[in-house]
Amino acid sequence: MACCGCNDNGNVAVKDVDKLDQILSKYEGVKGSLISILQDVQGLYEYLPIEALNYISEVTGIKLAKIYGVATFYTQFRLDPVGKHVILLCQGTACHVNGSKAIEEAICEELEISEGETTKDGLFTLTNVACLGCCSLSPVMMIDGEVHGKLTPKKTKEILKAIKAEEE
Amino acid sequence: MKLIVGQGSCGIAAGASKAYKILEEEIKNSGANIKLGSTGCIGMCYLEPIVDFIDDDGKKTTFVKVDEEIAKQIVKDIVASKVDSNENVISDEDKEALAKQKRISLRNCGIIDPENIDEYIESGGYKAIERCIKEMTPEEVIEEVKVSGLRGRGGAGFPTWFKFNAARQSPGTEKYLVCNADEGDPGAFMDRSVLEGDPHALIEGMIIAGYAIGASEGIIYVRAEYPLAIKRLNIAMAQAEERGYLNKDLFGEGKFKFSLRIKAGAGAFVCGEETALLESLEGNRGTPRPKPPFPAQKGYWGKPTNINNVETFANVPFILANGGDAFAAVGTEDSKGTKVFALAGKIKKGGLVEVPMGMTIREIIFGIGGGIAEDKGFKAVQMGGPSGGCIPAEFLDIPVDYASITKTGAIMGSGGMVVMDETTCMVDMAKFFLDFTCKESCGKCTPCREGTKRMLEMLEKITEGKGEPGDIEKLEELGKFINSASLCGLGQTASNPVLTTIRYFRDEYEAHINDKKCPAKQCKALLTYTIDPEKCTGCTICARNCPVEAITGTLKEPHKINPDICIKCGKCYEVCRFGAVSVE
Numbered sequence: 001m002a003c004c005g006c007n008d009n010g011n012v013a014v015k016d017v018d019k020l021d022q023i024l025s026k027y028e029g030v031k032g033s034l035i036s037i038l039q040d041v042q043g044l045y046e047y048l049p050i051e052a053l054n055y056i057s058e059v060t061g062i063k064l065a066k067i068y069g070v071a072t073f074y075t076q077f078r079l080d081p082v083g084k085h086v087i088l089l090c091q092g093t094a095c096h097v098n099g100s101k102a103i104e105e106a107i108c109e110e111l112e113i114s115e116g117e118t119t120k121d122g123l124f125t126l127t128n129v130a131c132l133g134c135c136s137l138s139p140v141m142m143i144d145g146e147v148h149g150k151l152t153p154k155k156t157k158e159i160l161k162a163i164k165a166e167e168e
Numbered sequence: 169m170k171l172i173v174g175q176g177s178c179g180i181a182a183g184a185s186k187a188y189k190i191l192e193e194e195i196k197n198s199g200a201n202i203k204l205g206s207t208g209c210i211g212m213c214y215l216e217p218i219v220d221f222i223d224d225d226g227k228k229t230t231f232v233k234v235d236e237e238i239a240k241q242i243v244k245d246i247v248a249s250k251v252d253s254n255e256n257v258i259s260d261e262d263k264e265a266l267a268k269q270k271r272i273s274l275r276n277c278g279i280i281d282p283e284n285i286d287e288y289i290e291s292g293g294y295k296a297i298e299r300c301i302k303e304m305t306p307e308e309v310i311e312e313v314k315v316s317g318l319r320g321r322g323g324a325g326f327p328t329w330f331k332f333n334a335a336r337q338s339p340g341t342e343k344y345l346v347c348n349a350d351e352g353d354p355g356a357f358m359d360r361s362v363l364e365g366d367p368h369a370l371i372e373g374m375i376i377a378g379y380a381i382g383a384s385e386g387i388i389y390v391r392a393e394y395p396l397a398i399k400r401l402n403i404a405m406a407q408a409e410e411r412g413y414l415n416k417d418l419f420g421e422g423k424f425k426f427s428l429r430i431k432a433g434a435g436a437f438v439c440g441e442e443t444a445l446l447e448s449l450e451g452n453r454g455t456p457r458p459k460p461p462f463p464a465q466k467g468y469w470g471k472p473t474n475i476n477n478v479e480t481f482a483n484v485p486f487i488l489a490n491g492g493d494a495f496a497a498v499g500t501e502d503s504k505g506t507k508v509f510a511l512a513g514k515i516k517k518g519g520l521v522e523v524p525m526g527m528t529i530r531e532i533i534f535g536i537g538g539g540i541a542e543d544k545g546f547k548a549v550q551m552g553g554p555s556g557g558c559i560p561a562e563f564l565d566i567p568v569d570y571a572s573i574t575k576t577g578a579i580m581g582s583g584g585m586v587v588m589d590e591t592t593c594m595v596d597m598a599k600f601f602l603d604f605t606c607k608e609s610c611g612k613c614t615p616c617r618e619g620t621k622r623m624l625e626m627l628e629k630i631t632e633g634k635g636e637p638g639d640i641e642k643l644e645e646l647g648k649f650i651n652s653a654s655l656c657g658l659g660q661t662a663s664n665p666v667l668t669t670i671r672y673f674r675d676e677y678e679a680h681i682n683d684k685k686c687p688a689k690q691c692k693a694l695l696t697y698t699i700d701p702e703k704c705t706g707c708t709i710c711a712r713n714c715p716v717e718a719i720t721g722t723l724k725e726p727h728k729i730n731p732d733i734c735i736k737c738g739k740c741y742e743v744c745r746f747g748a749v750s751v752e
């Protein structure tokens with residue numbers, strides 16, 4: 001089994017099956033809880049592995065197409081793993097008016113990725129969001145839950161460089 | 169003596185938690201008998217972190233922009249009994265901006281501790297529901313709301329009593345009450361402030377509404393991006409249950425019992441639309457349903473359902489405690505009460521304000537918001553977010569009420585007010601909102617899904633200098649068509665930002681298309697960078713910084729930019745120390 005990553009049914013194995021089962025049993029019999037299930041599962045893996053979606057479908061009987069449809073409809077759900085540090089860059093109205101595009105360019109230049117991508121070393125993922133709710137500090141980005149406000153392209157690059165330096 | 173730290177999301181972002189820790193340590197070290205507490209957001213985001221000091225006589229002193237140093241100083245000043253000498257005491261001007269407001273739905277925000285139900289009760293909380301259950305029939309409750317003239321604060325402005333009544337009259341015994349806390353307008357955070365700063369007001373408002381329509385179960389649909397709001401709601405709900413306001417026979421009268429739960433959204437703007445929200449609650453993709461049947465007839469799992477916005481609910485306890493007349497006494501003939509606005513953009517004092525309906529836009533932006541940042545010229549204000557429109561300077565003196573705002577082509581909306589100055593390009597702004605709605609379109613109907621994309625492409629073309637004569641007319645035609653042929657409110661309003669900017673700033677569109685110029689100097693492709701040979705000293709810094717080697721020249725001789733190579737990144741403009749680079 002361990003050799004090819006398959007389990008006895010011939011499916012690709014899911015990690016932490018027992019935890020996944022716990023989530024599923026919590027919502028057993030509660031109709032309409034697919035979104036809540038996916039939120040909990042993403043909480044477990046940081047993203048939604050396709051194997052986990054298969055498993056959810058098998059256990060709950062919800063068609064995989066529907067699960068996939070829901071998972072791709074909402075921006076909260078990710079089908080790919082993310083980097084160690086997730087950069088949430090605000091593209092809300094206030095930040096746009098105060099120059100968030102230039103901040104995005106600075107981040108992309110510094111990390112050599114585009115929006116939605118993860119750096120090759122797996123350190124950073126850049127995600128655009130709409131309003132982090134700190135408009136008076138705009139333009140704003142959030143890294144690992146910490147808000148950085150009143151950004152300039154220069155300040156942004158310095159923040160990223162500091163994180164990189166810490167990782168070395 | 170007590171110190172209270174404002175700990176809304178904005179306060180925390182500005183460093184309120186750090187200030188709290190320092191205060192805690194300093195109080196301990198000083199040995200002084202000072203209590204330390206937290207509260208929600210008072211709305212003056214530009215002054216965060218904010219700390220209130222209340223002395224033994226009940227006198228309040230507000231400190232603003234409290235960083236670590238100031239926090240230490242505050243405790244020292246309190247111990248030395250000289251708080252007034254502290255440099256960070258709030259200015260009279262800022263105090264006045266607060267005094268010009270009228271607070272009904274934000275009545276407790278920034279004042280009470282949202283995690284302590286006793287503070288809500290001490291400020292008169294849960295009195296309204298007691299009155300309803302003990303003294304009033306559901307019909308009388310609805311009548312009181314009717315007298316108040318309250319209209320929905322979520323966008324459409326539908327009379328609240330009418331919706332309550334429709335759900336009450338709808339046949340069936342199993343009914344639901346839903347709170348729309350999806351707050352999707354990017355750049356607005358009125359509801360978050362209530363959720364974080366006064367969750368019990370929402371809970372009490374929902375219990376009253378539940379009683380009025382005959383729904384024993386309520387659901388709060390909160391956007392997932394509001395973790396602090398969800399946390400505080402959970403705390404508040406647990407406390408309300410403990411005190412017998414939730415899940416128990418209310419006041420032992422044998423009349424009514426209400427249960428409440430939270431459902432976290434998963435990030436989709438369209439789920440703010442009420443029928444899409446219902447789909448999402450049922451675990452599906454959030455695509456709107458055709459209306460009728462309206463939710464009051466067939467809503468959550470096909471049962472009669474009433475959906476209201478957070479701010480709407482937060483007003484309800486005030487109305488039932490003080491009477492519909494007290495609410496109706498504020499505001500104008502067709503728009504009663506107050507409205508909360510999120511002031512953002514190019515404004516000096518950004519944050520949340522709650523004002524009586526009927527105040528002029530000028531008074532809100534200049535009187536309370538302090539005017540335009542860096543004293544630049546006011547150009548327009550966007551109301552209603554992506555569904556709204558821009559209002560130009562000529563309408564600064566109209567009163568803020570539903571009818572007057574609608575006349576301008578914008579909408580009251582949920583309360584977003586984004587201020588733009590002369591450096592904001594209106595075509596770019598229209599493009600920004602359309603880009604948003606285009607990405608957020610659920611894709612169910614063609615006019616919205618395809619139409620917004622075509623409009624966006626046209627706007628992109630225009631901002632890239634590839635616009636052609638006739639484009640404006642095409643945009644208008646397509647915009648009107650999308651508005652009239654889409655299924656839900658998202659598509660029906662998607663082109664409003666474009667149509668209103670064309671209406672008021674047509675010359676700017678024309679400059680982009682005919683002259684290939686962006687008057688606000690924002691659209692990169694339309695800019696030309698040149699070096700003034702008189703001012704250039706030939707220091708070569710521009711040439712060394714240009715990423716594409718478009719700048720040539722020898723040391724101590726004026727340099728030149730080759731427009732064919734220039735990618736208009738603006739590096740030379742940024743680095744020139746002699747102001748020799750100009751942009752047109």
Ligand SMILES: Cc1cc2nc3c(=O)[nH]c(=O)nc-3n(C[C@H](O)[C@H](O)[C@H](O)COP(=O)(O)O)c2cc1C
Pocket residue numbers: 319320321322323324325326328348349350351352353437438439440441442443475476477478480481582656657658
């Ligand atoms: C695209 C779209 C997004 C909406 N977003 C919200 C929202 O974020 N919050 C909200 O309260 N209402 C929103 N609404 C309005 C709701 O559909 C609904 O009218 C409102 O929640 C009713 O509550 P009210 O009567 O208290 O205003 C939205 C409507 C549309 C069409």
Ligand code: SF4
Pocket residue numbers: 438455456608609610611612613614616617654655656657658659660
């Ligand atoms: S108008 Fe747009 S968002 Fe609304 S149902 Fe149609 S495609 Fe979906």
Ligand code: FES
Pocket residue numbers: 090091092093094095096130131132133134135136138139140354355356
């Ligand atoms: S628009 Fe960026 S924080 Fe609100």
